[in-house]
């Protein structure tokens with residue numbers, strides 16, 4: 001069966017966020033990790049979200065991986081591909097949102113690309129091209145302290161232009177509120193002026209419904225889950241798919257032990273760990289010692305091994321912005337990030353080898369490293385734990401079926417970890 005909608009996600013948590021949104025809005029969706037092996041069949045699926053780990057790699061590497069995923073999706077019938085980026089537009093002046101969008105647009109035959117990270121359900125809105133995170137401009141939000149891509153400019157027209165070859169325009173809220181015809185006309189006018197991408201404002205879901213309808217008529221869009229919502233609703237409205245995607249199969253109990261591994265240093269994750277610490281054992285890794293080469297990894301595995309048969313445990317590298325800056329100043333931003341991701345992935349892998357079947361990971365890069373380490377090829381999408389975070393059921397991995405949740409750094413309420421474990425039996 002042909003895929004109705006394809007998506008290339010720039011990280012794994014973002015992929016599960018989008019897969020959750022598409023499922024909630026009526027598309028039967030599977031999340032794959034990279035391009036799936038031909039032996040994995042996905043009958044009766046409307047949408048496939050290919051998870052890549054290309055948010056924080058060199059732009060040429062991101063472009064090459066995205067192009068391959070795009071070819072695979074188009075080869076399976078996807079007439080529209082959504083390049084799923086972070087709702088906080090995580091990127092740097094070197095990319096990768098601009099270079100990947102331009103490469104995919106070129107492969108699709110050119111044309112202006114509609115782009116918006118708006119996702120109102122999680123407080124991400126775009127007005128006059130400026131991104132607000134829970135009402136605060138992006139550059140004043142906790143994203144200003146992100147360990148890998150601190151965001152210092154809320155004007156996305158400017159941000160995207162700095163990482164693009166082509167010029168970037170704006171489709172403002174006044175135009176979006178006039179409906180699909182007005183948006184199309186504006187895109188046509190921007191394209192006639194040589195613009196190759198346009199940031200679109202969106203404050204409410206109805207704005208994303210308008211943008212989804214317009215985007216669906218084009219081969220490519222760039223956005224977060226909000227645009228996914230718009231695309232899914234447009235497909236359902238057009239009668240091209242069912243209006244209900246069942247998640248009950250994905251949530252069947254798996255038993256086994258449960259653990260949480262956190263590498264996200266976002267304000268939300270730090271609070272969630274603090275709250276969880278009141279009811280479960282938490283090991284805070286000493287990341288300075290870890291980077292200095294001491295045996296923190298074995299110590300963490302032993303610590304968890306002694307406790308987790310009695311109750312779920314949390315192992316966290318997560319630290320406050322001042323600790324992160326200190327470490328980065330000494331070891332470099334990328335080197336420290338990657339070394340800690342490798343450590344948390346090793347710890348998670350060893351916990352799974354010791355009987356963990358229900359695993360929650362906090363942080364996009366952290367999730368990517370862990371899922372790769374576990375060799376998981378794909379996920380079925382279960383019910384939502386919190387906006388943007390579904391329960392996932394692994395498909396095709398050697399450890400047998402597991403339940404997982406990949407939590408984007410900034411997502412989830414204060415009791416996210418308790419809520420996740422309550423749904424994963």
Ligand SMILES: Nc1ncnc2c1ncn2[C@@H]1O[C@H](COP(=O)(O)OP(=O)(O)OP(=O)(O)O)[C@@H](O)[C@H]1O
Nearest residue numbers: 147264287317319337340341363364365366408409
């Ligand atoms: N104590 C620490 N000091 C420095 N870096 C750390 C520390 N703990 C974790 N890190 C690194 O910070 C980065 C956090 O990125 P990650 O994508 O996992 O979380 P996030 O950015 O909050 O999540 P998302 O991408 O979903 O928004 C990782 O590279 C991780 O290894």
Ligand SMILES: O=C(O)[C@@H](O)C(=O)CO
Nearest residue numbers: 014017086087224364408
């Ligand atoms: O869009 C978001 O905010 C998330 O899905 C994400 O990509 C964080 O890694």
